[in-house]
Amino acid sequence: MIEQLTNDDDRGQVGIGTLIVFIAMVLVAAIAAGVLINTAGFLQSSAEQTGQESQEQVTNRLQILSSTGEKTGVSGDGAIGNVSLTTTKAPGADDIDLDEVTVQWVDETGTYNIVSDATNNANADGVFHVQPFKDNDDSSPVINSPDDRINMKFALSSSDVASEDLAGPNALDEGATATLRITTSSGTATTERLVVPESLSGTTAVNL
Template sequence: MQRLRPSTEGTGEDRGQVGIGTLIVFIAMVLVAAIAAGVLINTAGFLQSSAQATGQQSSDSTTNRIQVVGITGDHFTDNSEIGVVDIVVRRAPGAGNVDLDKTTVQWIGPSGSYYQLAAGGADGNPDGRFAISTVQDNDGSQPVLNDVEDRFRITLDLGTDNSVGAEPFGEELPEGETATLRITSPAGGMTTEEVVAPKTLSGESSVTL
């Protein structure tokens, strides 16, 4: 007589095999979730750092600006043109320290657009170089504006005068003509001023622009 082997279907042995498979799948899911969480945390940290850096740069470019106190012109030519422009500057309210040696000046006048760097300052190939002198500087920080009371003079040499310590560029500014001055701090803060020459320079040694 043939003996039939008792069926194990639905017994505890089957349940044990199913339980081990489920456990393996569960562990795998936990590992995948942990790895994904780590990637998300690292990505979030990177994005946060990038956002903070971008926000700081935007803040610096807005607040770390140079404020123009006054602009004058002198060194008139025989053709009644202004040969030298002096710009007295200070730190804008709320700005941090501003290094004029790393500042860029753009002059847009009747004869064209010219970029200037400080004489002896940052390396580059500008159209000319402006000179820096002290008007007021209690702690000897020139060329860095590090105090609200600091006042420095930026001197631009238009044409070929070459006698004020600056490197000449472009052409002199004629009577009645207008130019645009853009001063950009190392942090990217830009100050724009319009320079207007008087309609007559006759009898003057220096004029306010």
């Protein structure tokens, strides 16, 4: 009968090696888990920031309640020399500062970039004036309540008048159209289309 001899020292070395490999695997798994957690946290933070910015761009919108045009003596009997937009903030929107709003005015004569007259922007083609209509807490030019009504007034130029205040878009003739893209400081844009009636005879002001 042959007896099989074993060496306890050899078995101990194998056990230690297995333990070292196991510990190494645990460390690698822990490091990988840490990297994944950090990456997930970064992605979540970026997603939240992007979501918030997207929400602001959707909700922080200026709402146009009405648009009117007025004939002026300097623009002649058949043209609109003043345009007024009655504005408020859209439902769910944050406060909107009209002094930070920019307007791109497009009509058949060209494209004009218009800013508030309180803004010092030498590159603008013209300015609009802010006139409170309903503002219980005197927050104008900031619209901080859905009940606020503030007018944006545009003075249009004409061939017979040369004035710095009237620089920008020309007076709107009968049947003319203009498209206004109004952008708030958060980047949200509202588009308003102005359409002058085919005849302005016998009127001093019209809905556009």
